[in-house]
Amino acid sequence: MIELVERQDKLRLPGVVEITGVSARSQSRNRPVDTDKYRWFDDAATLAEDPDVDVFVELIGGSDGPAKFAVESALKAGKHVITANKALMAKHGMALAALAEEKGVDLLFEAAVAGGIPVVRVLRDSLAGVEIKRVAGILNGTCNYLTTSMLETGRSYDEVLAEAQKLGYAEADPTLDVSGMDAAHKAAILSAIAFSADLDFSKVKVSGVDGIDLLDLKLADRLGLRIKLIAEGLLTEDGVVCRVEPMALSANHPLARVNGSLNTVRIEGDPVGAITLTGPGAGAGPTASAVMGDVAKLFRPAIRPAFGRAEHHVARPFVAAMGDETSAFFLRVRLADQPGALAALTEALAAEGVSVNQLVQDSADDSGASPVAIVTHRCPRSHMQAALTRLGKLTMLIDAPRLIRIETAS
Amino acid sequence: MIELVERQDKLRLPGVVEITGVSARSQSRNRPVDTDKYRWFDDAATLAEDPDVDVFVELIGGSDGPAKFAVESALKAGKHVITANKALMAKHGMALAALAEEKGVDLLFEAAVAGGIPVVRVLRDSLAGVEIKRVAGILNGTCNYLTTSMLETGRSYDEVLAEAQKLGYAEADPTLDVSGMDAAHKAAILSAIAFSADLDFSKVKVSGVDGIDLLDLKLADRLGLRIKLIAEGLLTEDGVVCRVEPMALSANHPLARVNGSLNTVRIEGDPVGAITLTGPGAGAGPTASAVMGDVAKLFRPAIRPAFGRAEHHVARPFVAAMGDETSAFFLRVRLADQPGALAALTEALAAEGVSVNQLVQDSADDSGASPVAIVTHRCPRSHMQAALTRLGKLTMLIDAPRLIRIETAS
Known part of the structure; x- marks a missing residue:
C-alpha cells in the first residue's frame, strides 16, 4: 500500500495522495517499506482523528476490538474510511454505513471482498441498472486450494492443510478460512449490495471444508462432479438467502474449473445474463490495488475525463508495431x-x-x-x-x- | 433500454430517470416497447439539443454520419452523453473527450466495449491504482463463435458463417466483425484507458478470422493449441502497441476455454496480477445494462451510501433459509x-x-x-x-x- 503510494506517478489516480501517518502494533518490525519517513502513531484511533488526515485506511482486521474502534473514531471525526476488513463489514457494516452517512463521508471496502477483483464496485455501481438474481462464487482461496489439492494429489485433508500452512496458503490458525466463515463474511457483504438488503450476518448459513473427506472428492470425481466451497446470495420471495457450503458442480460448470487459490464471482442478473470475474482473492498486492481503487474514488474532479486521464498524467503514444518480439x-x-x-x-x-x-x-x-x-x-x-x-x-x-x-x- | 427505465423500481439507481424523448429512423417500426407515450424526434440532433434533455444516449452506431453529429450536438449543448458506439469512440474519442471536458459534461461509453462486462469502469476507476501492463481478450463474439464452431463441427468457414447469419450470431454483412475491425475498435478504447494513451486508431494492427482455414484449426488442435481472434493492448518501451489477430493459445491458457459468443477480457497489472472478466459481449440486454450503469454514474448524491442503497430503495431482509428448494x-x-x-x-x-x-x-x-x-x-x-x-x-x-x-x- 505504502509502496504503491510511493510510485503513484506510474498510476492513474485522479489526484495526488500523501501519506499523513502510519500506525501498527510495532514500529520496529522489519517491513518491505521504510516507514521512518512518516509520522508514527502508536494508536490507530489517534491517527484516525488527526486533523491532517482526510482518509483513514484500516488494514488491522478483526470484527471488533481496535479495528472497529479506529474506524468508528475516523467516521465520527468526519474522515473517509477505506477498509479491507470483511469481518467488520459483515458484522457491523450497516451501523458503520449509517454513521458514515450521518457524517457525510464515504465508507469504502473494495478490498474486503475477493481481494484484487473489483466486485464491490461492479455490483454497486456498474450493475446498478441490473436486477441481480444471484451472486455465487469461490470466495476463499485457502478452501479452494485445499479441495483442489486433495483431489489432485490424493492426500488427506490434514496432510494438504499442513502443506498449505507451510507454503503460506493457509494461516497457522486456519479456522476462519476452513470453517467457511471468511467466505460467509464476503458473501454477506455482496448480498447486501446486490439485493439492497439489510445485512444480518446471524441469518447466514455457514459450513466449511473442514468436514470434507478425500473419499467424497474422489467419488464425486468419478460421477463427473467437482466439490468446491461455494458462497452464494440469492433473491427469494421471502428475502435474501445467503449461505456458504460445499457444492458438487458438474465438470462443465463455470466455477468447476477455478482451481488453486483463485477467487471467482459469478453475477446473474436481468437483463445482463451472467458475468464472471476471476482473479487473486488475497495477498498484499491485490489488497493494495483494491485500496488504491477506493482512494481514486474519493477524488471528485469537477469534470471526469472520458478516458480517465487527469491533467497531471503524461499521455503515451500509440505505436504501430513492437520491436523484435x-x-x-x-x-x-x-x-x-x-x-x-x-x-x-x-x-x-x-x-x-x-x-x-x-x-x-x-x-x-x-x-x-x-x-x-x-x-x-x-x-x-x-x-x-x-x-x-x-x-x-x-x-x-x-x-x-x-x-x-x-x-x-x- | 426503455424497457429497463420503465421498471427502474426494481433496479438500484441512485435516483430517478425519466425518458424525455425518443428518436430513431422510423417511428412506425414495430418495437418491443411502446414509444408512443414519449415525445418523438425525427432528428437525433434535435433531441440531443432539447432543453428538457440532461443526458443524451446514442445507440445509432457508425463512426461518422448522424451518430457523430448528434453526439457532438449534445456535447456542445452541454448535455452528458452515453454511447455504445465503439467505432465513434475509437476514431473520434479523443476529440469528443476534449469537447466534453471543455463543456464540463461526462462522456460515458461502457456499452461500447464488451457489452455487459463493465470493463471500461473497472479499468478506468477500480484499477486506477494499478500499473496495467497488458489488456488482452476475446472482444468479438461472432469471430469466437465462428472459430469455435468450425473446430467443433468440422465445417468450413463459409458454412459456419452462413449458419451464424441464419441464427443471428453474425450480421448480414459480417465484414466489420470478421475483419477484426470491431474487436480493434474495442481494444483501442481499452488501451487508451489502460495506458493513459492518446488513442490513434491508425496505428492499430488488424487482421481477422476471414482468412482462417479449418485445416489450421485442426492441425493446431492436434498440437494442443486453440486458434482464437485475440485483441490486445500492451505497454512497450516505445509506447502502446494495440493489435488484433488470430493467436494460437495453449489448451490451458485462460482464454483458450472461452467458447461460443462470450467475450472475455484479461487485465494484467502490477501489483494486482491478472483479473479476468467474462460475459455476454453483445445483445440488447447486456447493452442496456451497460448504458444504465453509466446513467447511474451521472447521479451525484452528496453522500454515497456504502452499500449503494439510496433513500428511495426499500431494504430487503436477510432470511435464514430457503423454502423447499x-x-x-x-x-x-x-x-x-x-x-x-x-x-x-x-x-x-x-x-x-x-x-x-x-x-x-x-x-x-x-x-x-x-x-x-x-x-x-x-x-x-x-x-x-x-x-x-x-x-x-x-x-x-x-x-x-x-x-x-x-x-x-x-
Missing part, C-alpha cells in the same frame, strides 16, 4: 508431394535459427498437397520473418505459409 | 458389507420419492465399509431430508451420510 510460432504450410520437401522446409527454418518444437504432417489432400504444421521454440520474430523469406523461394510450397503467434498460459 | 443431490454413505445393504439404501430413497440418476460403489475398505455415492435426480429438499431420516434408522449405515447439493451448468 520473441515468441513461439505456429507455422502451417502445404508442401508438394515430392521427395525432400520436408527436409527443405526444416533446413530453411534452421538456417535462420528457428528450431522446431513439434511437427505434424497430414497425408496429402486431393491436389497432392501435404499440410505440415510446426510449433517452433521461442525465437525473435525477425528470425521467423527471415525464415519465411527463405520459404518463399522454395518451389515445393504450394501456397503462402500461415504464421500465427503462440501464447502459453503464464 | 428443488435440486439434484450428491449422497455418500458407507455401508456395512452385508447382503441387502444396497437394496435397503435405494429402497429408503425410493420410499420418499428420491430417484437415483447415477450410483458408484467402491470396494470395501479395511474396516469392511463399502462407500457408495449417488447422484439423485432433481427433487425437493424435503424429500431428501425425509429419505435421510429413513437412512438414519438403517443399521447397515456405518456413519452419517454426506449430502451435497449439485449444480449443473445453466
Whole structure:
C-alpha cells in the first residue's frame, strides 16, 4: 500500500495522495517499506482523528476490538474510511454505513471482498441498472486450494492443510478460512449490495471444508462432479438467502474449473445474463490495488475525463508495431508431394535459427498437397520473418505459409 | 433500454430517470416497447439539443454520419452523453473527450466495449491504482463463435458463417466483425484507458478470422493449441502497441476455454496480477445494462451510501433459509458389507420419492465399509431430508451420510 503510494506517478489516480501517518502494533518490525519517513502513531484511533488526515485506511482486521474502534473514531471525526476488513463489514457494516452517512463521508471496502477483483464496485455501481438474481462464487482461496489439492494429489485433508500452512496458503490458525466463515463474511457483504438488503450476518448459513473427506472428492470425481466451497446470495420471495457450503458442480460448470487459490464471482442478473470475474482473492498486492481503487474514488474532479486521464498524467503514444518480439510460432504450410520437401522446409527454418518444437504432417489432400504444421521454440520474430523469406523461394510450397503467434498460459 | 427505465423500481439507481424523448429512423417500426407515450424526434440532433434533455444516449452506431453529429450536438449543448458506439469512440474519442471536458459534461461509453462486462469502469476507476501492463481478450463474439464452431463441427468457414447469419450470431454483412475491425475498435478504447494513451486508431494492427482455414484449426488442435481472434493492448518501451489477430493459445491458457459468443477480457497489472472478466459481449440486454450503469454514474448524491442503497430503495431482509428448494443431490454413505445393504439404501430413497440418476460403489475398505455415492435426480429438499431420516434408522449405515447439493451448468 505504502509502496504503491510511493510510485503513484506510474498510476492513474485522479489526484495526488500523501501519506499523513502510519500506525501498527510495532514500529520496529522489519517491513518491505521504510516507514521512518512518516509520522508514527502508536494508536490507530489517534491517527484516525488527526486533523491532517482526510482518509483513514484500516488494514488491522478483526470484527471488533481496535479495528472497529479506529474506524468508528475516523467516521465520527468526519474522515473517509477505506477498509479491507470483511469481518467488520459483515458484522457491523450497516451501523458503520449509517454513521458514515450521518457524517457525510464515504465508507469504502473494495478490498474486503475477493481481494484484487473489483466486485464491490461492479455490483454497486456498474450493475446498478441490473436486477441481480444471484451472486455465487469461490470466495476463499485457502478452501479452494485445499479441495483442489486433495483431489489432485490424493492426500488427506490434514496432510494438504499442513502443506498449505507451510507454503503460506493457509494461516497457522486456519479456522476462519476452513470453517467457511471468511467466505460467509464476503458473501454477506455482496448480498447486501446486490439485493439492497439489510445485512444480518446471524441469518447466514455457514459450513466449511473442514468436514470434507478425500473419499467424497474422489467419488464425486468419478460421477463427473467437482466439490468446491461455494458462497452464494440469492433473491427469494421471502428475502435474501445467503449461505456458504460445499457444492458438487458438474465438470462443465463455470466455477468447476477455478482451481488453486483463485477467487471467482459469478453475477446473474436481468437483463445482463451472467458475468464472471476471476482473479487473486488475497495477498498484499491485490489488497493494495483494491485500496488504491477506493482512494481514486474519493477524488471528485469537477469534470471526469472520458478516458480517465487527469491533467497531471503524461499521455503515451500509440505505436504501430513492437520491436523484435520473441515468441513461439505456429507455422502451417502445404508442401508438394515430392521427395525432400520436408527436409527443405526444416533446413530453411534452421538456417535462420528457428528450431522446431513439434511437427505434424497430414497425408496429402486431393491436389497432392501435404499440410505440415510446426510449433517452433521461442525465437525473435525477425528470425521467423527471415525464415519465411527463405520459404518463399522454395518451389515445393504450394501456397503462402500461415504464421500465427503462440501464447502459453503464464 | 426503455424497457429497463420503465421498471427502474426494481433496479438500484441512485435516483430517478425519466425518458424525455425518443428518436430513431422510423417511428412506425414495430418495437418491443411502446414509444408512443414519449415525445418523438425525427432528428437525433434535435433531441440531443432539447432543453428538457440532461443526458443524451446514442445507440445509432457508425463512426461518422448522424451518430457523430448528434453526439457532438449534445456535447456542445452541454448535455452528458452515453454511447455504445465503439467505432465513434475509437476514431473520434479523443476529440469528443476534449469537447466534453471543455463543456464540463461526462462522456460515458461502457456499452461500447464488451457489452455487459463493465470493463471500461473497472479499468478506468477500480484499477486506477494499478500499473496495467497488458489488456488482452476475446472482444468479438461472432469471430469466437465462428472459430469455435468450425473446430467443433468440422465445417468450413463459409458454412459456419452462413449458419451464424441464419441464427443471428453474425450480421448480414459480417465484414466489420470478421475483419477484426470491431474487436480493434474495442481494444483501442481499452488501451487508451489502460495506458493513459492518446488513442490513434491508425496505428492499430488488424487482421481477422476471414482468412482462417479449418485445416489450421485442426492441425493446431492436434498440437494442443486453440486458434482464437485475440485483441490486445500492451505497454512497450516505445509506447502502446494495440493489435488484433488470430493467436494460437495453449489448451490451458485462460482464454483458450472461452467458447461460443462470450467475450472475455484479461487485465494484467502490477501489483494486482491478472483479473479476468467474462460475459455476454453483445445483445440488447447486456447493452442496456451497460448504458444504465453509466446513467447511474451521472447521479451525484452528496453522500454515497456504502452499500449503494439510496433513500428511495426499500431494504430487503436477510432470511435464514430457503423454502423447499428443488435440486439434484450428491449422497455418500458407507455401508456395512452385508447382503441387502444396497437394496435397503435405494429402497429408503425410493420410499420418499428420491430417484437415483447415477450410483458408484467402491470396494470395501479395511474396516469392511463399502462407500457408495449417488447422484439423485432433481427433487425437493424435503424429500431428501425425509429419505435421510429413513437412512438414519438403517443399521447397515456405518456413519452419517454426506449430502451435497449439485449444480449443473445453466
